[in-house]
Amino acid sequence: MATGPAVPMEWEGFIDLIAGIDRSLQHVIDPADPWLKQEAIQQMAMSLSQGYAPIMAQDSRVPAFFTFLNPVIKSAAPNPDYMYRTCFVEGSGTYRLSGTRGTTLFVHVGIGSGYIGVDDQAGPSVGHIDLDTLSLGEGGRFSVILSAERPAGYDGDWYRLPANARTIGIREASYDWENEIDSRIAIERLDDAGDHRRPSMDEIAHRLERLAGFPERYAQLFVHFVKTLSRHPVNSVVLNTWSDIGGLAEQTYYEGLFELSDGEALILETEVPDRVRYWAVLLADQLFNTIDWEKCQSSLNGFQARLDSDGRFRAVIAAEDPGVPNWLDTAGRFKGVVQGRWYQASAAPTPTLKRVALSDLRDHLPSDTPRIDRAARRESLRARFRGAQFRRKW
Structure with a gap:
């Protein structure tokens, strides 16, 4: 993630930034409804918590899946049958997805070019993988590499990673919630992109600035919808x-x-x-x-x-x-x-x-x-x- 100006973020400055979140109210269909307005203010708090994982806790050098939509974070009308997981990647990187398929209806892996609320402009999908098209071993085990070019000498499952790839997201659909078993999926970066390090002051300040703006960017799309x-x-x-x-x-x-x-x-x-x-x-x-x-x-x-x-x-x-x-x-x-x-x-x-x-x-x-x-x-x-x-x- 890019960094901003070399200015440490003070708490008072962060509070000033999030004070502008109430601009989200302009996107509410009926702001004169007092009950709906209370729910909209509640949603602002929810939106801040929703933005923390993708903005503050992601490192494309050491990616890991996080949940963006769930029974607590219910914005953008998430599908109750889907479990949504996402991580941030770089199109120049080499990644391995591995795990077990589970018994749910389907597991869809999508590659995105811009992330809602995190980026100023959400981008379209630039790739799709249906886990059922991969080579599944005993117990539904699988492994697939995503990269710009197929690794030399590798003959396993492989998918081309577009240069503008920004995220890898998972939608896992279940029809029978009680009896179907969810997948287990891990992601690893295989090329050397450097080790995870303590974020710099500039990077923390920039991420906090982006976090403060997340609720309005998100509301512009979904609440306004x-x-x-x-x-x-x-x-x-x-x-x-x-x-x-x-x-x-x-x-x-x-x-x-x-x-x-x-x-x-x-x-x-x-x-x-x-x-x-x-x-x-x-x-x-x-x-x-x-x-x-x-x-x-x-x-x-x-x-x-x-x-x-x-x-x-x-x-x-x-x-x-x-x-x-x-x-x-x-x-x-x-x-x-x-x-x-x-x-x-x-x-x-x-x-x-x-x-x-x-x-x-x-x-x-x-x-x-x-x-x-x-x-x-x-x-x-x-x-x-x-x-x-x-x-x-x-």
Whole structure:
């Protein structure tokens, strides 16, 4: 990471810098809402903690994976089925990824050219590796080298590392949270880039300056994104790829604003593609934080969801339990974002959203839709919470 001017950072100076974080409020969709404003201020604190690992604790000479999005850091609507890990690299370096594959649905390795919130400009993905395309040994063991040129005499798995590579990121998808086993992955730098050393005063000062600006750079993209969705009718969705900032290759998103009132529900309805490796839907708040998926059923994936007898997927978005299997819980919110994913799919259907009275809900659902009572819901939520805790978060 580049260094700034040779000026030591004083605590008062750092406080002055982070005082400007409140500029992030300009990106909030409804800053006049006092409850939302409190959540936005809470998000500023969360954002500072989110920026610490990539800005203060990374060294491309001795890279190591860290978690950027998880059940605590929920900004940018992280997918509850994905575990996200990242490290910083240099395109001129030689690196080895090794470990065990695990039994999750897929493990995707992406190479990025600019990192959200850390760099002034986030860059697109410049490389992709599906772990299932590598040579897997006993117990799912693997090893792959990433470098500008294949090492002399090396005939194992190898992937060309682009000159503009900045990060290596992992998305690991799980359908069955309770029973699938996450991968174990380590990264090593093989060429001699020098040993890790105590950061200089200049470097610390520069990194602290970048950390202070992280929340606004991040909010400019993701908190502001919710505002951009207001260009479209509420309770409708549009398709997106996020390819310009590192979205997963071959993944199509649908997303839009939802709104309902007390005593109402939204019915999300869609076809499911004939061929699809992974699909899911989640709810996020008005700051684009995924609603607490460990503690409530704010998301469903292709394993967790129940398809109706006509083969279609219908989910009910509501603030109170509607007594159906595919409840998407808003956790008491009446406004937010709905986002879904189709990955490696033969089609990318655009779901519809219908606003109905909760008292009339059954009139709008197939007659054979099961009824879920309080006891069954509590048991399913306990199982969900167990599975979420089993996932590897670091």
